Amino acid sequence: MYKADSHVHSNFSGDSMEKLESIIERALELGMNEITITDHLDLDFPGEVNIFTLDLNNYIETLKKLKNEYRKKINLKIGIELGLQPHLKEEYREIFSCEDIDFIIGSSHCVAGMDIADKKFFEKYAKDEAHRIYFEEVLKNIDIFPEISIYGHLDFINRYGRSVYDDYKKINFEMHKEVIDKILKKLIEKKIGIEINTSALRYGLRDFHPCRKILKRYRELGGEIITIGSDAHRALDIMRDFDKAKDVLRELGFEKYCVFTKRKLEYKDL
Numbered sequence: 001m002y003k004a005d006s007h008v009h010s011n012f013s014g015d016s017m018e019k020l021e022s023i024i025e026r027a028l029e030l031g032m033n034e035i036t037i038t039d040h041l042d043l044d045f046p047g048e049v050n051i052f053t054l055d056l057n058n059y060i061e062t063l064k065k066l067k068n069e070y071r072k073k074i075n076l077k078i079g080i081e082l083g084l085q086p087h088l089k090e091e092y093r094e095i096f097s098c099e100d101i102d103f104i105i106g107s108s109h110c111v112a113g114m115d116i117a118d119k120k121f122f123e124k125y126a127k128d129e130a131h132r133i134y135f136e137e138v139l140k141n142i143d144i145f146p147e148i149s150i151y152g153h154l155d156f157i158n159r160y161g162r163s164v165y166d167d168y169k170k171i172n173f174e175m176h177k178e179v180i181d182k183i184l185k186k187l188i189e190k191k192i193g194i195e196i197n198t199s200a201l202r203y204g205l206r207d208f209h210p211c212r213k214i215l216k217r218y219r220e221l222g223g224e225i226i227t228i229g230s231d232a233h234r235a236l237d238i239m240r241d242f243d244k245a246k247d248v249l250r251e252l253g254f255e256k257y258c259v260f261t262k263r264k265l266e267y268k269d270l
């Protein structure tokens with residue numbers, strides 16, 4: 001069985017301390033065929049200091065060197081996780097034309113100019129309203145950034161809000177069904193994939209990002225471009241809960257998952 005993790009962070013990300021060498025060693029221990037490093041670049045992240053900047057040249061050169069060093073043992077791929085906000089179109093142009101990048105995750109970490117992990121977002125907007133604003137911005141981003149390979153952790157907003165709402169429940173899927181359908185249809189039409197991101201389980205959500213309901217709907221609508229990612233920020237979490245993720249995908253009728261090389265997708269058996 002082909003083993004790949006398509007969403008992994010190293011200490012090139014402002015929120016990870018993990019060395020690339022430790023990540024690769026762990027991947028070799030796990031007998032993996034490939035691993036894609038997807039460090040953060042979130043331009044214009046709100047707040048005093050932006051920790052989510054990326055020294056792109058150094059990042060790419062370092063990965064190329066390691067890729068070559070380990071080429072006989074594992075396929076190390078160069079990815080990036082871009083924090084999308086509608087006004088950043090021009091700023092990310094350089095990334096979209098960079099030929100060394102294998103895989104681009106577009107993610108919504110900030111919505112309406114606010115960090116959704118910050119309590120203030122849920123203090124400003126009532127829960128369902130916050131969810132609506134989130135999904136509507138995702139929908140907008142798909143048109144603005146059609147170059148992305150996949151949309152990252154599609155219902156990321158589900159992780160937050162618990163700090164403000166004691167009775168915080170998951171997204172009201174029925175309430176937001178229309179916008180979620182629009183998102184999924186647009187992604188399918190533009191051949192942009194999604195991921196099943198297992199990090200939600202580590203955050204105590206008992207589901208993936210996105211949740212099973214959204215994954216099911218994506219499949220029903222004919223979606224088949226899906227990558228599997230741990231969103232590990234430490235080597236220990238690489239490929240965590242992948243067996244569960246693959247079981248869920250099979251249950252929902254998926255037969256394959258995807259990996260990317262130079263932005264081209266390839267299917268692997270689940």
Ligand SMILES: [Zn+2]
Pocket residue numbers: 081107109152153
């Ligand atoms: Zn992310």
Ligand SMILES: [Zn+2]
Pocket residue numbers: 007009081231
């Ligand atoms: Zn990530």
